[in-house]
Amino acid sequence: MIQELDTLLTQDEIQLDIEEIILKNKDNKIKGWKDSMNYLYNFSIKSGYIQEERLKLNIILPLFYKHQYDIGFQVTINCSKPEIIVGQVVGAAHYSNFEGECVICFENVGSEKRKGLRAYEFKCNQSILFRQFPPYPYFNYHNIIIDKKHTPQILSRNTIIEMLEMSESMPSYKIASNTDRVGTGATNLAHRHFQAGDHDFTVFYAKPLKEFKINNGDITVQWLNYPCCCLKIIGENKKLVEEIVFKLFNSWRNGTFETLDVSLQTCSLMSTLNIKNNNYEFLIFPRNAQQPRFLTSSTLQCIKKEFVGIFELCGFAILPGRLKEQLLQLNSILTLNENQLNDQLKEKLNQFGFIEFYDWLSEYYFNGFDNSKSIYDNLTFALQKSFLIILSDNSPIKLNQFELLNSWIEQSKILE
Known part of the structure; x- marks a missing residue:
């Protein structure tokens, strides 16, 4: 019998309750994972581990469609978590006060320093993983799935196998992995983990620029029309999808690309089982850790340093929570300066400590200013435009680099 939520429930009791929920719904996997996550989420709210009041501080802008891709991008300003910049110490106690070897080690679950934290352990591809909620979830059912063993983040074929296994056991849920190189997304490379959630991500609606049919059409590989390079592998046969994904992953990691440092090659990954057509959909985003070549450009560092x-x-x-106040202050500065791009604006920005925004305002705010909208609305519009450029900045393959993409496909030998 599933117990009533009680903040005094131990990790073992929570584990048994979740196992019971999943077993009860063994013939309905979607209901099983959703009910079990709702149970853990409600406990985490009641225990105070998830700070729901802070989540209400976040700003979610309307979907952004004014671009060439014909899909809506979601831009948020996250005011509930600190800005994490590699090389800088995070001030928030949550990130500096932990048990075990790092902040996501299993020793933190139910510890004195994380009294309200509980998790669900499960076996996947011979590994013991556990999933838990972060204190500040980004969206619906946002979980972190963590190796119970403190082991480094290293992408391999096993990463792909595990992602597909989790997709099979949790249909429609999105399983994701950041990279294993500094400068390409992951903030904790010391401990292997996945990110996951039930968000309806924009990229799944992107149209293909180019399409490849493999194994008599059993597998489709699409190069998506998208700000950053993404290959989408689609197929019903899990093993075939795994093989194609691994060939692409391995050839990107170990191939020969004249313009790229192969020792810095890596990938970001996402997997899901589409319940509408029973196809696995696996996304590969090629990354390269060469800095500053594939980092957010200097003009846009004022928007996103992470x-x-x-x-x-x-x-x-x-985007970082500091932007909430910074946009309001920029609105005031621009109003004082009669919304003009001139030396006086530069002086005012410098006076108020906002000089790093001058080039951004020049390129993204004044360029394309809409007189029918307020200054603040134009600022948020510039913010949305900036996000698409940030994605492109971080991609080692641009939309017009057909030769580089074709070289990757050829070296993978997926068409043979």
Whole structure:
């Protein structure tokens, strides 16, 4: 019998309750994972681990469609979590006060420092993983899935196998992995983990620029018309999808590309089982850790200094909370300066400590200013435009680099 939610429930009791929920719904996998996550989410709210009030501080802008891709991008300003910049110490106690070897180690579950944290353990491809909610979820059912063993984040064929296995056991849920190279998304490379959630990501609606049919049409590989390079592998046969994904992953990782440092090659990944057609859909975003070549450009560093992660690659921008106040202050400065781009604006920005925004305002705000909208609305529009450029900045293959993409496909030998 599933117990009533009680903040005193131990990790073992929570584990048994979730196992019971999943067993009860063994013939309805979707209901099983959703009910079990609702149970854990409600406990995490009641225990105070998820700070729901802080989530209400976040700003979610309307979907952004004014671009060439004909899909809606979601830009958010996340005011509930600190801005995490590699090389800088995070001030929030959650990130600096932990048990075990790092902040996501299993030793934190139910510990004195994380009294309200509980998790669900499960076996996947011979590994013991556990999933837990972060204190500040980005969207519906946002979970972190973590190796119970503190082991480094290293992408391999097993990563692909595990993602597909989890997709099979949790249909429609999105399983994602950041990279294993500094500067390409992951903030914790010391401990292997996945990101996951039930968000309706923009990238799944992107149309193909080019399409390849493999194994008599059993597998489709699409190069998507999207700001950053993404290959979408579609197929009903899990093993075939795994083989094609691994060939592409391995050839990107170990291939020969004249313009790229192969030692810095890596990928961001996402997998799901589409319940509408029973196809696995696996996304590969090629990455390269060469800096600053494939980092957010200097003009856009004022918007996002953090590395771009997998959810953002999928079209869900997670911009720092400081922008909430900064946009209001920029609105005031521009109003004082009669919305003019001149030396006086530069002086005012410098006076108020906003000089790093000058080039951004020049390129993204004044360029394309809409007189029918307010200054603030034009600022948020510039923010949305900037996100698409940030995605492109972080991609080692641009939309017009057909030769580089074709070289990758050829070296993978998926068409043989």
